[in-house]
Amino acid sequence: MKFKEVLQGKAIARYVRVSPLKVRRVLNQINGRSYSDSLIILKFMPYKVCPLILKVLKSAFFNVNISQNLNISESSFYVSEARVDEAPFLKRFCPHAQGRGFPIKKRMSHIISVI
Template sequence: MEVKAVARYVRISPQKVRKILGAVKGKPVEAGINSLKFMPQKAAAIVEKTLRSAVANADHNNELDVDALFIKNITVDQGPSLKRFRARARGRGSRILKKTSHITVVVADEA
C-alpha cells in the first residue's frame, strides 16, 4: 500500500531540492532518514521532515509496519514565485523571483 505526504509552498528553489533526491529514492525509510540527517543542505532537513510525515501517516492512518516501508518516489514541483523588486542604477528596477516548491514523498510497504 502506498502512503504519501506533501509539503506545499516551501520557500526553497526546486532545483536545490532535486540535487539531494537521488540519494534517498528507492531506499528503506530508516536508511533514507539517516542519510538526510547528515547532509548539510537546507533542503535535506525539509525532505526529512516530509519523509517523517509520510511514515507517520502510514503508521497512524493505515497501521502499516514502519520497519518494512521504503521510499517509493519523491517528486518536487515548482510552486508560485514571490515577485520582489530591487532598485538599480538610473532609477530602474529589476525583478527578483523567490521560488517555492511542492515536495511529495510516497512510501510503500514491501508487499
C-alpha cells in the same frame, strides 16, 4: 489467489520557501532507497532543506501506519516517489541604474513524498 495489499503513505509540504533546484539535489539521493537508509542520509547531509524533507518523509511513513493500524518495521518500506514541484514565486524588484527595476524571483517548492 490472494493479492498482497500494497501499503502506501503520501505526504506533501506546500509552499516551502526553498528553491526546487536545491531540494531536487537532495531528493535524487534518497529516491528508491529504503526508508531507514534515507533517514540516515538526510540526518548527515549538510543542506538546509534536509530537515524539511525529513519531516515530510516521516509524515508519509506515519500516514501508512495510521491508515492501516499496524506496527510495521521501518526497514520494510521504500521511498517509491520523492519529487518536488515548483510553486508560485514571490516577485521582488531591486533598483538598478537609470531608474530601472531588476526583477528578483524568490522561489518556492511543493515537496511530495510517497512511501
